[in-house]
Amino acid sequence: MKTDAGITAIKGMRDLLPEDTAWFERLEGHAREIFALYNFDEIRTPVLEPAELFARAVGEETDIVGKEMYTFADRDGAMLTLRPEATASAVRAYIEHRLWERPGLTRLFYQGPMFRRERPQKGRYRQFYQIGAEVLGGDAPWIDFELLAMLRMLLERCGIEGAELVLNSVGCANDRPRYHAALREALAPRLPQMCADYQRRAQTNPLRVLDCKVPADQPIIAALPSILDYLDDRCREHFAELRRLLDGAGISYRLDPRMVRGLDYYTSTAFEFLHGALGAQNALLGGGRYDGLAQSLGAPANVGGGIGFALGEDRFVMAMQAAAGGTGQPPGPRALVVPITAAQLPPALALAERLRRGGVRVEMAPPDRKIGRSLELAAKLGAEAALLLGADEVREQRVTWKRLASGEQEKLDETALAARLGAGRSA
Template sequence: MITGIKGFNDILPGEVERWQHIEDTARRVFSLYGFSEIRIPILEKTELFRRSIGDTTDIVEKEMYSFVDKGENAVTMRPEGTASVMRSYIEHKLYAQDPVAKLYYMGPMFRYERPQKGRYRQFHQIGAEVTGVTDPKVDAQVLTMLCHYFAELGLTEPTLQINSLGCPECRPAYRQALIDFLRERLDSLCEDCKRRYQTNPLRALDCKSAHCKEATASAPAMLDSLCAGCDDHFTATRRHLERAGTAYSINNRMVRGLDYYTRTTFELVTGLLGAQSAVAAGGRYDGLISDLGGPAIPGIGFAMGVERIALLLGDQHFVGRPDLFIAALGEEAQDEAFRLMCGLQRNGVAVEMDYEGKSLKSQMRRSDKFNARFTLIIGGDELAKGAAVLKAMDTGVQVEVPLTPEEVAARIT
């Protein structure tokens, strides 16, 4: 038997409907805020992610699925979506039509990580990006949309945490202060944090190691080192969130694993998924588009993990009910049931039937399994009369209907 690859999961019927609900809700909510869908390729040039994410990040150092293709090109299966969206934005000169773009995407991403609950090697994200606006009202609107989305799913547990990572003007001084702080505590840090404390010191602040958490408990906070512009931006973002009625808390230890983030950064976190507390995350990336060869246009966005959202939704069922189950007794009745089913489906009615000529009792059990709204039983008498009894399964009400797609459809739609 050939089995699937570890960390690459099948999404089976019964579960996939939950995923469709997650995706359909995103499309509906995001459209209210003026976002349009963009579809980006799975395979990109490796250089795109090295330039955008950063050579010293865990993703680039350890986790990317990269290889040289038959044309001797270094390519990578996308580990995240923002870089690909910005590459497309630049390549197709979307900024020439309007620098302000509101785009969203959904689909699989790939990272070679240790598979665990809510984190897999092929995982799925829904993300949204806004370009062309520096005004903090956009930061607040993106965060409000994200919280609105979770509210529409009926999920109130993830809570919004925000921080500011500063900008190229104020971050270098903070970065050096953090390096100096970590240097004095190297013996208490994990091996990863020791290795990268000079190249990527911010990662020590969200390291999951208990030793690192304890060692960095008194680390300096970026919020205390913001320049006037970043401080004003963060203050205004908070003010607009409050005007929008979007609840939040400040987490001054929050950092992002990608190098391109500046100023506003945020996560939606929950205590319901164990170590995988972040369900959605993102931030502002005002220098990314120019770093990738485009014009100096700012941006902000987020991504959320579909697997984690599905876990939060739990055992809620989203499988639709067929409108009708036809139980047919005998070969001639089966043929009539098939003709009727095809005509009803063309009229927009969801219909199921038994194909194997089983007993009426067996067919009725199958109707119960489908949880059909109506059941129609066709036998010899019904064929002779050209009509059958249609039963509403929720109320027990029965009516006689002619055996035509139009008449049956009129009674159940």
Template sequence: MKFRSIKGTKDILPEETGRWQHVEKVVRSVMGRSNYREIRTPIFEETALFARSIGELTDIVTKEMYTFADRSGDSLTLKPEGTASVLRAALQHNLTEQAPLLKLYYQGPMFRQERPQAGRLRQFHQFGAEALGSPSPQLDVEIILLPLHVYRELGVRPLTLVINSVGCEKCRPAYREQLIAMLMTVYDQLSPESQARVKQNPLRVLDSKDDQDRKVTQTAPLIKDHLCMECKTHFDHVQSLLHATGAPFTVDGRLVRGLDYYTKTAFEITSSALGSQDALAGGGRYDLLVEELGGKSTPGVGFAAGLERLMIVLEKTGAPVDDQRGPDLFIAAVDEASRRWAFTRTEELRRKGFAVETDFLQRSLKSQMREANRQRARWVLVIGEKELKAGTAQLKNMLGGEERTVTLNDLESALA
């Protein structure tokens, strides 16, 4: 075997595509009911778009992007996440000017060059949504509920929703200084990763999984306790609205997401059915991002959810697999003349809307019956010299096994 798929990429095989199609259908349905319209953007963009939106110093931009120069020398990047492309497209086509509120969703492949592990691939798929134009906490909650609706409809049960507020440009700077000051007092005890973050992105130090880091930062101030009036009110509203909708959640003052553009609300949905990479979906509000990308100041909220991780959970929790249905009819033929008849009749019946299969390997009748059984055909039509002459055929029901002679003209009504 010479060629293999690239490290961290995966073929989705026929036995799995049924599940994927089902999930995609549910996503479309949920999004449609909440009035989000689909947008499809290219899988690559100019590199600067991602650097600008995600943040120059984030892990994604500094070490995980698939970046390359095309033949003209332009720096292009395979999209590592969906928000940047969606906003770029919305701005490019002035979508935000056509109505005060714009609600979009997407579904598609993303690329990040990380070391693969359970629930993490180099090419993976996400579905997500972006809502542009309203600062209302209602919209934050609508966005949080979107993936939850999808999960509920798919029967994904053990889920954890965690939310936090990361403040805004008014309250974050002061808090940030205070946090840095505190972190400096324990600097020596922090992990190397966290030490590096103190200056670049101190909030992420609090989100560290390192036990030692956790211990030393026990007494660190939390942003949720230092929000400005506006952010605090907003956060309170988000919580009370979530309560009102009955969605269970917890507040984690240390939750910070890896993308720089979030303001106010940040959230994450995790599942215990996953391994170490347990985030099923994440998102938040980004009121400054549109302006950052050259649009006029427009508030926004969004989320992204991983499809592969969802598939893992669906598989583990034994949610129903909609196994592929077999053909309505398998036409088995025993000699050359009837084989020819079988093929033309197969095509004719397909044209009329029936799922029909026939033999292509010139196999024995017994083998054709086995094949029909393997494919879970509901009926088998056996045709040979006798039948061809008489204008009849043997129609066998593969469930009960009973067989009868039908005239060829009766076939369609017998199937229907």
């Protein structure tokens, strides 16, 4: 909607209204709870970073860096970028503050807005929200296992059913040259038949050819060699061990040797959770291992690897709403305080203050309206009770408590009222 001044939110950026933020808060609450169980602590990094950070971490050849970043010159000429993802920032902070010197693994989670200048569509916005976590300082398969187990718990807690875990290993720096060579060789005779995009991509980033969705190309892609046949001993054993752990814990997944990730820093383990309720943007969350990223950002060679994930809150919330069968409403006040005339406004305000100190969510009705109007308002707000305060009540030092659902009412002193409002309530 356009305002009189013609000012609207800019393309791809939206206002999250109370009925939306209620879902985001629910998701974030569940995530914080579960992250704590796995001993993750929160990190908050700046929304602005030096442009170079993402070029180095995410990769010059990626779509994100190549054409989707909000990058601009600061007043002093420094090139700044609105973060398109947070792993690079988390690892930058990990190095900058030498967190690897703290005991044990470093487990960090984050939450906040990310920015990518893409064409908006269902489940995709230019400002979107991610929750993610990173485990830094180790590369053992059981670390990968724990991260996936944690994600399973989060999906369960959020009531999301039918999410499919897709798993692959994309190999390490050791494997890539051999696999790329094999890919190029296999592709060479077929390349002229493939779409133009992928003819170019076969040179710049052969792995991404596997991502091609053009139907005509599918038979060609199906016949290409599998990355899994080109893993070195270490990568192969790492992946095999992870799969044993997952199988042992009853965590099911679909192995997809064609699944690759769009960020260059990924190595070995790569995964996605897909969900059907999201339209074409069906990736609910994604992540993987990125051994070597810390070194490429300046960490010493002895600093261990890392693994992490990011989930798209906007998409996750859609899946939660699909599972709950509706979009829902924010909770609303527990009680509406109704001063019957303006004379009772001060005592009504005082009553509301005392109730709030007691932990009750309270709304005030404007004074001097017909009582019927105020009760109607209470009903529409979803309040459990209306608290009527007129001249009689003030004189008697009591409040008329009325339960909206049943219509029953009673004049109570404030102790009894507090008990009535406090009994058996959860937020």
